[in-house]
Amino acid sequence: MMVPERRYSWLRLLLKYRGTALPRMFGRLLFTTLLAAAVTVTDLKFGFFHPDLTTIPFTLVGLSLGIFLGFRNNTSYDRFWEGRKLWGALVNTTRNLTRQILTLVGQQPGAGSNGVPEVDPEALETFRREMVHRLIAYVHCFRMHLRDQDRLDELSPMLTATEIESLQGETNRPVAILQSMGYRFRDAWQRGWIHPQHLPILEQSLTALTDIQGGCERIKNTPIPLSYTSLIHQIVAIYCFALPFGIVKSVGYLTPIVVCIVAYAFFGLDAIGDEIENPFGMDANDLPLSGLSRMIEVNLRQRLGETDLPPLLKPKHGLLT
Template sequence: MITDSSRLVWRVIGEVRLPMLPILGYVLLVSWVDLRYHLEAFDFPIAILSVLGTVIGLLLAFRTNSSYDRWWEARTLWGAIVNDSRTWVRQLSAFSKSGDDPNAYQAKLQRMALRQSAWCYALSRDLRGQDPIAGLHDLIDLVEIDGYRLSHNVPNDLLQRQAMELRELSDSHQLDPYQFVELERTLTRLTNAMGGCERINNTPFPASYGRMVHGLIYGFVMFLPFGLVHVPAPVLIFLSLSLSFGFLLIDQVAKYLQDPFSNRPSDTPTLALSRTVEINIRQMLGETELPEKIEPVDGVLR
């Protein structure tokens, strides 16, 4: 997630710079031909260009809104993940009983709590196409990690392991039926949030829509100078470049937002949120040596 808006502006401008080069060359060529040969005979009705520009504006507005909805839904889902992770540990601590072996109980409680933190990291990396078990050795033991190496969905297997240990607590009467159901509901909410993130990640924004918008923008730019042949060349160049730059800029912003888990600077900061969950869980377990929060680097929070 970009925390410095000025960096976002320059980053997007940098992305638009390359598509603007052929447009710049074309507009300069048309202006030069107009100055030399006078293109009034090829005057294109400005009313038609106005309609085309309006259509492009509406299409870009729809695309930007749709992209922002995807980005905001991803952030909302991860907000729910943070809250339900805290709820999971709080419920485990408050509901379960130590039974006949307090030491074994404390070990299981710590294991299930830290596994929830591991789940957040695994989900974050899995959504970004990275190794989901990387860096989990501080949270779960190596034997358990080895069991996930051949898994096709490590976050789902981590939740399954939580459910199995939850059943063990219920079978040993360390949880009553009501408490078991409440904890199972928390697991279900976590599963739903994971499914929502996977749905966003596995359902790309239609590429044909982007190509259509790009085609309309370039078509608009192709005819725009011919609608401005009656104005001075500097005005023609300025208007043609500024309008095309504005359209391409909005389109690039939509591209940045449409895939919130693609490991771009504008993505949902899932790694930073996972670290927040880890810090909170370790505090709830009574630990005092806590990992540092992840801070923005060059205006980008990962």
């Protein structure tokens, strides 16, 4: 999912809730603020906390923690941006392969003579449509593969029931679809529908799709090391929970407000890093893979001259899936 780009006024952006880090951290932020309020009331009423505890340790830890959070968020955003670039490459590669199918697969020079059979126009049109539809099925299957979804019935408009059944036992279904496309290109070459010099071009496009898929799988299957993420979470929690004890003597009754602001910053940065670490999920700011898949489908089916097309996906409740 993704919050679509639009121009918000300064005030609306300031007050926006959906699509921000606040829903992910609201519980811990509320707990920290209530804790700060309890510490403040206790100290003001009973003078419970020692006056020698200063803000210096929190200043030193806060500086280091901000650097660590910045580094982690940069790493998470690098993963997010690489995922977007890979899906941009997927869009271009599918368009290129569709153009190659429609222009390079057909009757070759010399057909009808020298033993080269003529191509049946109807059979050729069926083959081209089948291959483009299989390519669209690959895109949808790849999206489901990245999101760990098992919804093969969505491929029924593009694949036959036999092909869908054959995918049931596959551990990597997108690769299986690419394999079947490779077999079909080989069959077309053997039938004389593809020039020997054009077959490597089609194979190169299939290889590019495999490389794109491998890059996305690398991002999905190699998260930021758990020890690093866990340490950041622990330090943020300890810092925010301990902060009111360190500033109550100097800040007084304003302690809950100060703690809430500081905790919002640290919890927010921590939550953002968690959210965009895996850009292929269903969080508010993850990549809109369903929208990209639908756009690819519409683009490719238009190249076939089809007019009964599904609509492009629109944001729902401010979010694009």
